[in-house]
Amino acid sequence: MRTTYLNALGVVCSLGAGKAAVTDALFGASTHGLRLLDGWVPARSLPLGDVTAELPPMPAGMERHDTRNNRLLLLAASEIETEIRAAIARFGAARIGVVIGTSTTGIEEATRGIAARGVEGAWPDDYRYSDQELGAPAAFLAEWLGVAGPCYGISTACTSGARALLSAQRLLRLGLCDAVICGGADTLCRLATNGFHALEAMAPERCLPFSRSRRGINIGEAAALFLMTREAAPVVMLGGGASSDAYHMSSPEPDGRGASEAMRRALSTAGIVADTVDYVNLHGTATEHNDAMESHAVATTFARPVRCSSTKALTGHTLGAAGALEAAFCWLALTDPQRRLPPHAWDGEPDPALPSLAFTRIGDTLPAGRRYLMSNSFAFGGNNASLILADAT
Numbered sequence: 001m002r003t004t005y006l007n008a009l010g011v012v013c014s015l016g017a018g019k020a021a022v023t024d025a026l027f028g029a030s031t032h033g034l035r036l037l038d039g040w041v042p043a044r045s046l047p048l049g050d051v052t053a054e055l056p057p058m059p060a061g062m063e064r065h066d067t068r069n070n071r072l073l074l075l076a077a078s079e080i081e082t083e084i085r086a087a088i089a090r091f092g093a094a095r096i097g098v099v100i101g102t103s104t105t106g107i108e109e110a111t112r113g114i115a116a117r118g119v120e121g122a123w124p125d126d127y128r129y130s131d132q133e134l135g136a137p138a139a140f141l142a143e144w145l146g147v148a149g150p151c152y153g154i155s156t157a158c159t160s161g162a163r164a165l166l167s168a169q170r171l172l173r174l175g176l177c178d179a180v181i182c183g184g185a186d187t188l189c190r191l192a193t194n195g196f197h198a199l200e201a202m203a204p205e206r207c208l209p210f211s212r213s214r215r216g217i218n219i220g221e222a223a224a225l226f227l228m229t230r231e232a233a234p235v236v237m238l239g240g241g242a243s244s245d246a247y248h249m250s251s252p253e254p255d256g257r258g259a260s261e262a263m264r265r266a267l268s269t270a271g272i273v274a275d276t277v278d279y280v281n282l283h284g285t286a287t288e289h290n291d292a293m294e295s296h297a298v299a300t301t302f303a304r305p306v307r308c309s310s311t312k313a314l315t316g317h318t319l320g321a322a323g324a325l326e327a328a329f330c331w332l333a334l335t336d337p338q339r340r341l342p343p344h345a346w347d348g349e350p351d352p353a354l355p356s357l358a359f360t361r362i363g364d365t366l367p368a369g370r371r372y373l374m375s376n377s378f379a380f381g382g383n384n385a386s387l388i389l390a391d392a393t
Helices: 019-028 068-079 081-091 107-120 136-145 157-173 190-198 257-270 288-301 319-335
Strands: 004-013 035-041 044-048 096-101 151-154 179-186 222-229 235-244 279-281 307-309 372-379 383-391
Touching (some): 004 068, 004 157, 004 319, 019 319, 068 081, 068 136, 068 179, 068 222, 081 096, 081 179, 081 222, 096 136, 096 157, 096 319, 136 179, 151 157, 157 179, 157 235, 157 372, 157 383, 179 319, 222 319, 235 257, 257 288, 257 383, 279 319, 288 372, 319 372, 319 383
Parallel strands (some): 096 151, 096 179, 279 372
Antiparallel strands (some): 004 222, 035 044, 179 222, 235 383
């Protein structure tokens, strides 16, 4: 089976823009990207993980792609544009694929256009139906970069970014591409915030994954973009697994069987056993049902305690970008000279009804030698994905 490498990473989230800024905030956990914002749900302020970095304008000729989602994606892509352009020069435009996971794409701009039509009786001049198409981010990147390989979007709710990486790996292993630009991007939008508010899943304060006091999620926005190839690099995407248990439209299967199956498949494709894994980035939304399900699934999959953390108390839940963003956090851990692990930011009060997990603390590090990291993503509809990243040797 062909080995696939994560050669370059561009990232932006509420912790900062670029690998350096995100690294500093992530491993120290002395700050977080959540702040109280008004206007996203009626008559309430909510802690949200918005990106405050200045976003670049659309490149000349790309104005019809102008959405916040695409600008966020452009900022992440700009960090690795040199590596991407070099890959295009080596392989040719037809051998470069683009796979982007998203759940909100340009729906905020589309919603404003629909609202304006309701008031004015006509579509605004800047309304574009294509803004809300789920393939729009991938199409924008492909056109901007001038690549002509397979190009598509994936939208499987909160596993979208992780599934994009799995799909990119398949394109490379099948020989359909020599390089794939892959990841996820989602921005804050009223459709999503009001939807989660209607489900009574939004916490009124900073979220507390796996705490006895957890009250729900915080929403955030992010873009994380990888260049994946078969060319050797320090970080390898060793394996990945997915399942779809279709238990319920919005609630996870309580015993975590679907989540466990995704993790077991990831271990199998990586060719390792559970005891080999050094760290798990948990989905960890801080909702009652998800945390209960995931803690049971982890306890079932791993015979011994494995260090783990949820990073959503730092960034918010970035929905379709979450799987790619949290894989990016694993990439940063593997490339960090100090071998630091993302700490679990919470109140330190575990829920006694849940299996005990070995949460990381500030200053925890990976062991010497080859390290294996797992990143979990679980979504509405019982859609589950698990990725395994490792040092190349």
